[in-house]
Amino acid sequence: MAEITTVSPLAPEHFPELPTIEGVKFAAVEAGVKYANRKDVMLAELAPGTAMAGVFTRSATRSAAVLDCQEKIAQDSDAGAAILVNAGNANAFTGKNGVTSVKAVTDAVAACLDLPETRVFSSSTGVIGEPLPHDRITGKLEELRGKLSSDAIVDAAEAIRTTDTFAKGATRSAEINGQTVKIAGIAKGSGMIAPDMATMLVYIFTDAKIARADLQAMVSSLNNVTFNAITVDSDTSTSDTLLVAATGASGVLVGKEDQTFRTALHEVMLDLAHQVVRDGEGATKFVEINITGAASAEEARTHAMAIANSPLVKTAVAGEDPNWGRIVMAIGKSGAQADRDLLSIRFGDILVAENGWVSPDYKEEAGASYMQQQDITINVDLGLGDAQDTVWTCDLTHGYITINADYRS
Amino acid sequence: MAEITTVSPLAPEHFPELPTIEGVKFAAVEAGVKYANRKDVMLAELAPGTAMAGVFTRSATRSAAVLDCQEKIAQDSDAGAAILVNAGNANAFTGKNGVTSVKAVTDAVAACLDLPETRVFSSSTGVIGEPLPHDRITGKLEELRGKLSSDAIVDAAEAIRTTDTFAKGATRSAEINGQTVKIAGIAKGSGMIAPDMATMLVYIFTDAKIARADLQAMVSSLNNVTFNAITVDSDTSTSDTLLVAATGASGVLVGKEDQTFRTALHEVMLDLAHQVVRDGEGATKFVEINITGAASAEEARTHAMAIANSPLVKTAVAGEDPNWGRIVMAIGKSGAQADRDLLSIRFGDILVAENGWVSPDYKEEAGASYMQQQDITINVDLGLGDAQDTVWTCDLTHGYITINADYRS
Numbered sequence A, B: 001m002a003e004i005t006t007v008s009p010l011a012p013e014h015f016p017e018l019p020t021i022e023g024v025k026f027a028a029v030e031a032g033v034k035y036a037n038r039k040d041v042m043l044a045e046l047a048p049g050t051a052m053a054g055v056f057t058r059s060a061t062r063s064a065a066v067l068d069c070q071e072k073i074a075q076d077s078d079a080g081a082a083i084l085v086n087a088g089n090a091n092a093f094t095g096k097n098g099v100t101s102v103k104a105v106t107d108a109v110a111a112c113l114d115l116p117e118t119r120v121f122s123s124s125t126g127v128i129g130e131p132l133p134h135d136r137i138t139g140k141l142e143e144l145r146g147k148l149s150s151d152a153i154v155d156a157a158e159a160i161r162t163t164d165t166f167a168k169g170a171t172r173s174a175e176i177n178g179q180t181v182k183i184a185g186i187a188k189g190s191g192m193i194a195p196d197m198a199t200m201l202v203y204i205f206t207d208a209k210i211a212r213a214d215l216q217a218m219v220s221s222l223n224n225v226t227f228n229a230i231t232v233d234s235d236t237s238t239s240d241t242l243l244v245a246a247t248g249a250s251g252v253l254v255g256k257e258d259q260t261f262r263t264a265l266h267e268v269m270l271d272l273a274h275q276v277v278r279d280g281e282g283a284t285k286f287v288e289i290n291i292t293g294a295a296s297a298e299e300a301r302t303h304a305m306a307i308a309n310s311p312l313v314k315t316a317v318a319g320e321d322p323n324w325g326r327i328v329m330a331i332g333k334s335g336a337q338a339d340r341d342l343l344s345i346r347f348g349d350i351l352v353a354e355n356g357w358v359s360p361d362y363k364e365e366a367g368a369s370y371m372q373q374q375d376i377t378i379n380v381d382l383g384l385g386d387a388q389d390t391v392w393t394c395d396l397t398h399g400y401i402t403i404n405a406d407y408r409s
Helices: A064-073 A095-113 A134-138 A141-147 A153-159 A212-224 A259-278 A297-309 A311-318 A324-333 A364-370 A398-405 B064-073 B095-113 B134-138 B141-147 B153-159 B212-224 B259-278 B297-309 B311-318 B324-333 B364-371 B398-405
Strands: A024-029 A041-046 A051-056 A081-089 A120-127 A168-176 A179-188 A201-206 A241-246 A286-294 A344-347 A350-354 A375-381 A387-394 B024-029 B041-046 B051-056 B081-089 B120-127 B168-176 B179-188 B201-206 B241-246 B286-294 B344-347 B350-354 B375-381 B387-394
Touching: A024 A141, A024 A153, A041 A141, A041 A153, A041 A201, A051 A064, A051 A212, A064 A095, A064 A120, A064 A241, A081 A095, A081 A153, A081 A201, A081 A241, A095 A120, A095 A134, A095 A141, A120 A241, A153 A168, A153 A179, A168 A259, A179 A259, A201 A259, A212 A241, A212 A259, A259 A286, A259 A387, A286 A297, A297 A311, A297 A324, A297 A375, A297 A387, A311 A324, A311 B398, A324 A344, A324 A350, A324 A375, A350 A364, A398 B311, A398 B398, B024 B141, B024 B153, B041 B141, B041 B153, B041 B201, B051 B064, B051 B212, B064 B095, B064 B120, B064 B241, B081 B095, B081 B153, B081 B201, B081 B241, B095 B120, B095 B134, B095 B141, B120 B241, B153 B168, B153 B179, B168 B259, B179 B259, B201 B259, B212 B241, B212 B259, B259 B286, B259 B387, B286 B297, B297 B311, B297 B324, B297 B375, B297 B387, B311 B324, B324 B344, B324 B350, B324 B375, B344 B364, B350 B364
Parallel strands: A081 A120, A201 A241, A286 A375, B081 B120, B201 B241, B286 B375
Antiparallel strands: A024 A041, A041 A081, A051 A241, A168 A179, A179 A201, A286 A387, A344 A350, A344 A375, B024 B041, B041 B081, B051 B241, B168 B179, B179 B201, B286 B387, B344 B350, B344 B375
16 A cells, blocks of 8 residues: 555645534544544534435445444434544454444444434444454543534544545535525545545535435435546445435525525535545546436436546546547447447537547647646537436546555555 | 557467468558558458358447448358458548448458458458548558468468557367367457557457358357456457358368367467457456356356456556455445355455455465466355356556556657
């Protein structure tokens, strides 16, 4: 496992100023789960009446913490809640020990904060196949409780990092009937921890007052066009978790059809999703792929992901090579409907190919110049129908190989 | 596009001694389609009575030559036949020009060799999106005809290379009722040509006497466990072509149930498929992945390909890292059925994980030592049923990035 010493060239300039969300307190401590001399456990305490929604990995080998969250997330409750996250150990593929550790942690948090155990959600990220030393976490709960503060979200964002090269946060607000609701979220993802796969963890908090089922419906729908629309390397974690907590403390009622709130939540989710891509292992380019003219939205997604996951497309982007032939190839192999002679391909606004061949006006120098940008947009119109989709990815570089091919020490 | 100056470390020691197949003659010339100072066009002439079978890319953006072959391959004929292949230009995504070029070439070969045009099969491999200078090929047909020889198969194997690091050939024979039939084949694949995707072309010749439909059925079935069971980088060419020609010159009748011939043909196809993987871009390790205990053969293939195409598994192999957690991850994401607690994973004979956790007897040093071998076997038993599958791949290295991320000149 190579040490990551430099921040991604695609990182935002600084961590954003996140607002206080009434009804949420944060704390983070150094528990030494795996890492020394850094905060590696975070606790979020949520006030009574908080509505929780979540989306989780669909991996068939998902972790014990994910299975536990999935069971709890569908239950209505007026009680308070808590989220506890450790970095350094994913507690995945650890057999029965995995279940034991999740129960030990969530029971202890419930006792410490006087909550029902069914309202404590946990996540673990890091090395897999090693038992979670859960005593190191439970032994720090009193310290965590003592530190709980409504201003400590940045500590939480730091504590959930594994080898992420920067902490990820985003915020938006929505005006609803003259009142303001706030949304703030944090994420980790795309850094690696030996001997493991990338993991994405996302926690979003709002003071909006919204019914649990409405919040869940909104989050599930938005997840499809944000976190499910990004890919770094086509590999899927055993631990991916997105939790959204609405404390209701603003007193502003939000319904499932509220477009102002939905838009703000969408923007926070998309912002965090893009930050995960911008911290993609070895990434030097941020790539948006737009598919239009598809026969269906599902087929548009299939084509978009075929392009986004193609090693040949990703290496071409890394090499600043306007290699549209590889885009044609990826569309051809995707399995979704395409007609070679109806396709058009653009780099940004530059028309590259149409009518089954290179455009007569296309100049290779224009394409080459465009590819030197840090942010690249690939637009493909299939000419078949009205459906469209957008996904985001990064390039595939020597950095990715260095990070993942070095023997773990 | 980086220049490949060294032969793959996984290459065979030398090109095999291929037998003469009665009823087939070969010639190769320097036509300057793209490359200078090397043979880049090959012609194979097949005697009357030759049965032809073929399998082609399923890409939706397949090339004009592939579409032409697909139309012709299903027709019975007692006439002779020919195969013409050029390297350096794939004649793919070239609009109506593509069709015009294929017709110009196949018509000219038909006239030159006095064959019906429906019996001339052509392939093109190399750069895409550039019109094929077909006059350079048709201008060389007289020279090709003059050079036709039953001993020139090695010239043909050389002429179809693009940036393959070695020429690929294989041979087997089968004893049928005390008589011998011979099989010899050549292939190209996994080298790259700017600005293009990898392409695989395979031509196999035998003197067996077998009905066209029987040969096609056998080839299609064997293709699934040979060429369709390999992957270098999950990207699919617009030009993949496998043609098998049975001249019948031995006079030995072969039926579709003949296991001796089927086994020999299977071995030739598998040998060539493995050589394509061994010439995978940047490859330093040859990896066999066996899935057993699957619910169905299709699900076994899905799991095997999820492992074989996972960038995290492939980089771990490159780093000689016995990272079984990434294998668990790939199985989990594949979409096919898996039960974490029934899985077992072995590196060769070394039991690594079982019952949802690392095996108590597994020693990391044993796994690390195993991974230093050039040929690696990953065995996964799913514990669900009786179905199994095997696929082959190579590792993902800095070499792959260097070959594909350098700007084409």
